[in-house]
Amino acid sequence: MTIDGQKVDFAPGETIYEVARRLDRDVPTLCYDPRLEPFGACRLCVVEIEGQARPVASCTTKATAGMVVRTVTDALEAHRRTLLELVISENRDSGDAFGAGTPAHVDPLRGASSQELSTLAARYRVRPGRHAGAHSGHSRRDDDNPFILRDYDLCISCYRCVRVCDEREGDHAIHVGGRGFESRILTEFEGHLADSSCTFCGQCVQTCPTGALADKKALRAVDLPGELTKTRTICPYCGVGCSVDIVTKGDRMVAVQPAFDGPANEGALCVKGQFAWDHVQHDERLRTPLVRGADGVQRPATWDEALDRAADGFRRAAAEHGAKAVYAIASGRAPHESAYTIQKFIRAGFGTNYIDNCSRA
Amino acid sequence: MSNPLADMEKPDAILCIGTNMTECHPVAATRLKRAVAKGARLVVADPRRIPLADLAELYLPIRVGSDTALLLAMAHVIAEEGLVDEAFIAERTVGYQTLREHLRQFTPDWAAPICRVSPAHIAKAARIYAGAGRAAIYYTLGITEHICGVDNVQSLCNLALMTGNLGKEGAGINPMRGQNNIQGAGDCGALPVNFPGYQPCDDPEAAARFSQLYGREIAPERGITKVHALDLAAEGRMKAMLICGENTVVSDPDRNHCEHALRNLDHLVVVDLFPNETTALADVVLPATAWGETDGVYTNTERRVQRVRAAVPPQGDARPDWWIVSQLARRLGLAGFDYESAKDVFNELCSVSPTYAGLDWDRIDRGEYQWPVPDKDHPGTPILHRDGFKNGRGRFNMITYRDPAEVVDDEYPVWLTTGRRLEAYHTRTMSGRAAGMDYLLSEESLEVHPDDVATLGLVDGGFARVTSRRGSVVLRVRADDTSPRGTVFCSFSFGDVPVNVLTGGGYDPVTFTAELKVCPVRVEPAEPPA
Ligand code: SF4
Ligand code: SF4
Ligand code: FES
Numbered sequence: 001m002t003i004d005g006q007k008v009d010f011a012p013g014e015t016i017y018e019v020a021r022r023l024d025r026d027v028p029t030l031c032y033d034p035r036l037e038p039f040g041a042c043r044l045c046v047v048e049i050e051g052q053a054r055p056v057a058s059c060t061t062k063a064t065a066g067m068v069v070r071t072v073t074d075a076l077e078a079h080r081r082t083l084l085e086l087v088i089s090e091n092r093d094s095g096d097a098f099g100a101g102t103p104a105h106v107d108p109l110r111g112a113s114s115q116e117l118s119t120l121a122a123r124y125r126v127r128p129g130r131h132a133g134a135h136s137g138h139s140r141r142d143d144d145n146p147f148i149l150r151d152y153d154l155c156i157s158c159y160r161c162v163r164v165c166d167e168r169e170g171d172h173a174i175h176v177g178g179r180g181f182e183s184r185i186l187t188e189f190e191g192h193l194a195d196s197s198c199t200f201c202g203q204c205v206q207t208c209p210t211g212a213l214a215d216k217k218a219l220r221a222v223d224l225p226g227e228l229t230k231t232r233t234i235c236p237y238c239g240v241g242c243s244v245d246i247v248t249k250g251d252r253m254v255a256v257q258p259a260f261d262g263p264a265n266e267g268a269l270c271v272k273g274q275f276a277w278d279h280v281q282h283d284e285r286l287r288t289p290l291v292r293g294a295d296g297v298q299r300p301a302t303w304d305e306a307l308d309r310a311a312d313g314f315r316r317a318a319a320e321h322g323a324k325a326v327y328a329i330a331s332g333r334a335p336h337e338s339a340y341t342i343q344k345f346i347r348a349g350f351g352t353n354y355i356d357n358c359s360r361a
Numbered sequence: 362m363s364n365p366l367a368d369m370e371k372p373d374a375i376l377c378i379g380t381n382m383t384e385c386h387p388v389a390a391t392r393l394k395r396a397v398a399k400g401a402r403l404v405v406a407d408p409r410r411i412p413l414a415d416l417a418e419l420y421l422p423i424r425v426g427s428d429t430a431l432l433l434a435m436a437h438v439i440a441e442e443g444l445v446d447e448a449f450i451a452e453r454t455v456g457y458q459t460l461r462e463h464l465r466q467f468t469p470d471w472a473a474p475i476c477r478v479s480p481a482h483i484a485k486a487a488r489i490y491a492g493a494g495r496a497a498i499y500y501t502l503g504i505t506e507h508i509c510g511v512d513n514v515q516s517l518c519n520l521a522l523m524t525g526n527l528g529k530e531g532a533g534i535n536p537m538r539g540q541n542n543i544q545g546a547g548d549c550g551a552l553p554v555n556f557p558g559y560q561p562c563d564d565p566e567a568a569a570r571f572s573q574l575y576g577r578e579i580a581p582e583r584g585i586t587k588v589h590a591l592d593l594a595a596e597g598r599m600k601a602m603l604i605c606g607e608n609t610v611v612s613d614p615d616r617n618h619c620e621h622a623l624r625n626l627d628h629l630v631v632v633d634l635f636p637n638e639t640t641a642l643a644d645v646v647l648p649a650t651a652w653g654e655t656d657g658v659y660t661n662t663e664r665r666v667q668r669v670r671a672a673v674p675p676q677g678d679a680r681p682d683w684w685i686v687s688q689l690a691r692r693l694g695l696a697g698f699d700y701e702s703a704k705d706v707f708n709e710l711c712s713v714s715p716t717y718a719g720l721d722w723d724r725i726d727r728g729e730y731q732w733p734v735p736d737k738d739h740p741g742t743p744i745l746h747r748d749g750f751k752n753g754r755g756r757f758n759m760i761t762y763r764d765p766a767e768v769v770d771d772e773y774p775v776w777l778t779t780g781r782r783l784e785a786y787h788t789r790t791m792s793g794r795a796a797g798m799d800y801l802l803s804e805e806s807l808e809v810h811p812d813d814v815a816t817l818g819l820v821d822g823g824f825a826r827v828t829s830r831r832g833s834v835v836l837r838v839r840a841d842d843t844s845p846r847g848t849v850f851c852s853f854s855f856g857d858v859p860v861n862v863l864t865g866g867g868y869d870p871v872t873f874t875a876e877l878k879v880c881p882v883r884v885e886p887a888e889p890p891a
Contacts, residue, residue, distance in 0.1 A: 146797030170394035199783065200801065201387065217796060231672035234659050234728075236652035236791065239538030240366065240388045241661025243728065246653055246672035253653055253673050263728050264366050264661055270387035271783065276795035279651070280673065284635055284794065286648035287677020298646065303678065303688070310603075310645040311692035313628030317601035327590040327599055330551035331606030331682075332543030334649070335657025335669055337706040338682030339542075339549035340557065341698070342605055345690050348575035348697060353553050353562045353584030357546035358607040 001067040016058035016069055017045055025071045028080060028120050030087070031158040032059045033113075033207050035260070035267055036167055042087070042158055044080055044120070047071045055079065077124075084126045087117070087156045106154070106211035108228055109218040109247070112257040116209035117156065143192045147200050147216055147275050150193075152185060154212035161185055161204030161213055168268060173198040185213075202274035206258055206267070217275060218247065218255035226250035232259060235273035236333065240264055242273050253280055314349070323350035330357040363533035364497065365663045365731065365743040370396045371531030374493030376486070377413055378406040378428060378517070379503020379878075384783040386501075386537045386662075393499070402493065404486045406431060407503060408778055409808075409843050409850055419485055422845055423476040425778045426765035426879040429509050432516035433762060434472035434480075435487040437464045439523055444491035446525030453755050454522050460757040467762075475762065491524045495531035502539060502780070506877040508766045510869040515758035522755045528746035538662040539781070545660035548717070548732070549710060553584030558714030574713055576696055586873040587613075594622035601628035603689075605682060606649065608790060610638040612853065614865030614875040615831055632685055635790050648679040655681050656703040658725065660732070664742070666720060667728035765879040766867025769847075773829065773881035775817075776848040779860055780878075789854050805855035806839040809884070810846045814838065818886050826887035827851075829880050832862035835887045849884060853877075857890075 001008060003020055010019045015038060020027050030042040040060035047058045050068035055076060058069075070076070106118045120126075143150050157176065162185065165171050173196045177186045185204075187196035205213045226249035235242040235256075243262025247255035256277045260267035279285075289306030290298040301309075317325045328346045330339040339357060346355040369392035382390040390413070397403050397416050405417040406428070414420040423431050439445060440461050450457045469480030476483070490496045498521060504513045517534055526532040538544050550557035560567040568581035585593070591609075593599035595618060602623070613619045623629055623642045631643040640646045654675045660666050683706045687698040700706050704722040711717040719734035719741075730741040746755075769776055782802060792798050807825055809817070819825050821840040826833055827849070836851065836858045844850045853860045867876045 146800045168395075169391055170398065194800070199387065229672075231670050233653070233669045233672065234541070234661070234667045236541050236669075238386050239540060239544060239662035240386050241541065241659060241663075241665060241667055242388055243667070248672050251673055263667075264663065264665060265388045268388045268391055271801070272792055273388075276792040276798055277653070278796055279634070279791040279794040280653045281676060282635075282794045285651070285676045285679070286634060286636060286640070286646060287679060289648060289678070290640075290643075290646040292644045298641075298643075303680070306645050306647060307685075307688050307692055310630045310647065311689050313630065313644060314601050314603070314689070315693055317628055321600045325598070325600035326603075327585075327587075327594075327601070328603040329587055329590075329605065329607055329609070330546050330549075332540040332546045334546075334606045334682050335542060335655060335659060335703065336545045336549050336710060337657045337703045338605060338649075338686070339546040339551040340706055340710045341683045341686040341690070341700075342603065343550040343552075343557070344575060344697070345603070345686050345695070347556075347571060347579050348577045348695050349690060349693050351572075351577050351579050353579070353582070354590065355551055355584060356553050356587040356590070357543065357551040358540075358587075358609075358612065 001063055001065065001069065003069045004071055010063040014063050016047055016056075016061050016063050016067070019063050020047070020058060020069070020071055027058055027071050028123070029059060030116060030120070030156065030209050031160060033160050033164065036160065036163045039159060039163065042083070042156075044083055046076060046079060048073055048076060081124045081126060084120055084124050088121060088126055107219065107222055109221060109255060110149075110205075110211035110214035111208055112206040112245075112260070113209050114211035114214065118210075145193050145200070145216075147202065147271075148193060148205055149214040149216045149219065150185070151212050151214060154210045155185060156210055156212070158209060160207040160209065164203045164207045169199070169201055169203055171197050171199060171201075174204065200271040200275065201269055202271070203258075203268060206269075215255055217278070221249055221252065221254035224249045224252060224254065226252075228254075230257070235269070237272045237276070242269055244269065244273060246277070253277060318350055323352050324354060326350050326352075327354045330355065332358045362535035362537070362663045363527060363745040364531070364535055365665075366392060368497065368531050368533070368744070369393050369499075370399070372396060372401050372493065372495045372497040373531070374402045374404070374489050374496040376404045376406070376490050376496065376498045376520075377417075378498070378500050379513075380499050380501035380537055381407070381409070381411045381413070381503070381780055382499065382501070382537065383412040385539065385781050387783065389537060389662075402489050404489050406486070408776075408845065408848055410845070411843065419482065419489060421476070421478045421482055421486060423478055425776045425848060426507055426876075427476040428504060428507070428513045429516055429760060430467075430472040430475040430762045431478070431483060431486075432513065432520065433464065433467035433760060434469045434483045435490065436460075436516070436519050436523065437467045438469060438484045438487035439491045439520070440464050442488070444488065445523045449525030450523065453750070454757065455754045456757045457523070460519065460523075460759065463759045490520065495529065496524060496526045497532050497535060498526075499535045499537060501537045503878055505536070505869075505872070505874050507874075507879065508867040508869050508876045509763050510874050511871045512760045512763070516760050518755075519757055519760070522757060527755070528744065528748070530744065533744070536662070541661075542659040544662060544664065545658065548660055548714070553586055556713075557710055558716040560715070571713070588868060588873040588875065591619055591622040594625050597625055600626060602626055603630045603632070604639060605632040606634070608633075608637045608639045610642070611859060611861065614861050614877055616859050616861040617832060618865070619861075632682055635794075637790060647685050648677065649685065650675045650679045650681050654679065657681075658703075658707050664731045665728055666717070666725045666730050666732060668725055766876050767830065767879070767881050769881045773883050775882050775884050777827065777829070777863060777880045777882040778848060778850050778878050779853055779864060779880075780850065782852045782854065793854075804837060805851055805858040805860075806837040807884070808839055808841045808844045808850040810842055810844050810848075811840040813846050813849075814840045817884050819884070820886070824887045824889050826885050827863060828883045828885070829863035829866070831865060834858055834860060834862055835890045849882070
């Protein structure tokens with residue numbers, strides 16, 4: 001087939017969009033998430049096919065041999081712009097307390113995909129208000145769950161949240177009710193998420209292209225100064241080993257977002273990996289070594305004092321009672337470098353294999 | 362796991378036993394749900410009607426601690442009905458005839474009263490598993506935390522070997538590791554029986570090699586397990602201990618014994634993130650850097666070696682574990698602890714471990730490798746045992762059934778089983794401090810079947826005293842038919858409900874894993890705790 005004048009091979013079953021992506025063609029999308037079944041609702045991804053009168057959605061149309069495709073023409077771009085204007089008129093200035101303001105400014109703290117609509121709006125120079133439609137008024141700000149903000153004034157009915165919940169999570173916690181300007185994402189009985197089958201995995205938040213579903217915990221940091229930075233790492237909880245990005249502002253950890261290219265999770269997370277990260281900078285952290293005094297009370301000490309004392313105790317135990325009077329338990333939560341040095345400490349220091357880890361608990 | 366996580370979407374049949382995957386490994390469970398949606402046949406065996414059970418074609422509510430009996434009877438059906446993979450047995454295993462003879466006695470009729478499920482259901486489970494082109498087994502601590510944990514695992518191996526479900530895509534025997542780096546701790550040699558890379562401590566050659574590497578004569582003999590070490594401490598024969606990142610007092614079975622053991626030490630050094638019940642007993646407490654502050658490596662449950670990275674500076678004076686331990690070692694005059702970074706440590710590990718020999722810090726940057734990676738040209742090993750087993754042929758194990766260490770009787774008539782919950786992790790040192798988690802789960806409760814609530818004189822939402830042969834705790838009652846009649850459940854995540862006061866009736870004789878899944882108790886109404 002040919003895309004924008006370039007000849008290209010494709011695999012059976014590949015869509016035009018997927019092939020175009022491989023060629024680095026920047027076809028705009030809104031209802032598309034590579035992990036989900038193609039949906040074909042937003043029609044932003046339309047392309048022209050030679051010999052066909054109407055443009056087709058590239059995310060749902062399979063590539064076929066000999067196809068000649070154009071992804072950018074004046075007509076397509078105008079069409080996309082009109083579509084975006086329509087979409088954005090639905091998604092009016094919500095002027096909310098989190099300072100999100102117009103669709104052109106959605107705080108990236110809201111979620112991993114939250115910038116998609118506003119980026120496209122900027123690219124097509126679409127300003128809100130041209131089609132000032134009815135304000136849907138379906139925000140569920142009253143949902144008091146601490147994790148997920150439901151700000152449906154920003155919703156464009158792309159169904160990505162619903163589809164991720166069904167297709168990827170298998171939880172079926174949410175569905176769409178109403179039509180057009182009235183459509184909104186509902187739970188069973190239109191209640192709060194906590195009363196539904198929602199597990200707060202946050203997947204709907206992270207796929208939402210507008211910030212209509214947003215990370216409430218992250219939004220606490222809206223007013224913190226500093227650039228958002230992401231650091232790729234692995235979730236510290238269970239053995240699945242999901243890849244995540246830690247989001248920081250300056251020296252503060254402000255959110256966790258899933259890594260869509262993580263080999264173990266392909267963008268999925270559970271409530272722990274997604275939302276349970278704030279032990280790290282918690283007030284109760286141990287910040288200084290402690291040494292127990294003769295009176296039995298633990299007191300802050302310098303590293304030198306503490307390490308001397310710690311080393312002395314092991315030296316004395318081995319000297320007085322033999323190498324087999326010393327034992328170490330490594331952690332199944334700390335990184336390799338912890339377990340490796342601890343086992344080496346025992347083996348090199350005492351010549352025994354008196355070492356274990358916490359897997360038995 | 363013998364197979365990668367991605368394979369969870371590929372089996373034709375799935376046996377989940379002793380794994381509450383949707384709560385304990387939620388993201389892995391999403392793959393399983395997709396497999397089922399695509400038509401995979403799912404068999405779930407678990408004493409509790411866990412969420413997975415609702416997705417299953419066949420759910421077997423087996424009595425706690427009866428797994429071996431179920432697996433033996435399934436093997437019996439597979440052998441008797443000839444549902445085996447003859448070619449695989451001939452080419453890759455030894456001892457099948459002996460196993461066949463051995464299995465004759467373990468009929469479904471024999472197992473049914475032990476497991477409290479019908480013989481027909483046992484046979485059906487066997488036929489679903491053995492009848493599939495690709496059948497995969499997933500399990501967790503529900504299999505291992507028993508006095509017969511090793512027997513259970515070996516029984517699962519028998520099933521996979523009989524049916525040729527090892528060394529191929531979408532199959533395998535797949536334990537799901539509970540902690541982020543428990544696999545890694547083992548890989549690194551933090552075991553009494555293995556040096557780094559699972560080289561046996563009692564192998565004189567390995568011992569000689571590490572003696573040489575570490576500059577100290579290491580006796581070619583196994584060390585002792587943590588359980589044994591704590592016993593020695595309680596007797597006053599173990600004197601000094603270094604504990605890293607484990608709240609032993611809360612997480613280990615038989616809390617009173619454990620606390621006594623640690624108090625009895627002359628010297629206890631604890632490296633941790635937060636003050637807790639165990640740091641409180643320490644002579645020296647050393648503050649470690651947390652996840653997000655530490656560069657390093659984790660290995661996940663599918664043996665994938667992945668980098669973790671520091672995103673924020675450490676709190677206060679906290680330091681990485683490797684730095685702390687190296688400083689200790691240097692103070693004892695040990696050579697070989699001059700690391701300047703986590704990278705130095707990891708690269709040394711790769712140089713002494715055959716399973717990591719092809720890896721180094723830079724190669725694992727994107728987490729593409731699953732060990733073993735024996736050399737630099739090796740692509741890694743997503744599926745184990747593809748071309749053979751480590752020791753040549755797969756060996757069948759002649760397992761028999763044993764009752765749990767403690768069984769219900771007139772005095773302790775109710776089975777208690779323990780586990781994890783989705784919203785809490787371990788002893789909640791981490792998840793309990795995360796804002797919002799209390800909204801989902803703010804306290805521990807005892808899950809009691811609604812019909813038992815009345816029989817036991819309890820009130821839903823009221824309190825119960827749970828007493829075992831070792832101690833008792835008081836906690837709130839929650840009527841819930843997830844647990845069957847005669848069995849109650851709670852997690853070990855909440856410090857104010859120290860469930861480990863109760864557990865610890867027995868240990869697997871090989872691994873010394875405590876029988877945390879089975880503990881006969883007495884349940885009585887109680888006043889709310891003060
Ligand atoms: S809430 Fe977000 S993801 Fe869901 S339909 Fe609306 S815009 Fe799409
Ligand atoms: S996000 Fe959930 S499933 Fe993934 S590693 Fe973390 S705890 Fe496990
Ligand atoms: S992305 Fe193709 S129709 Fe929305």
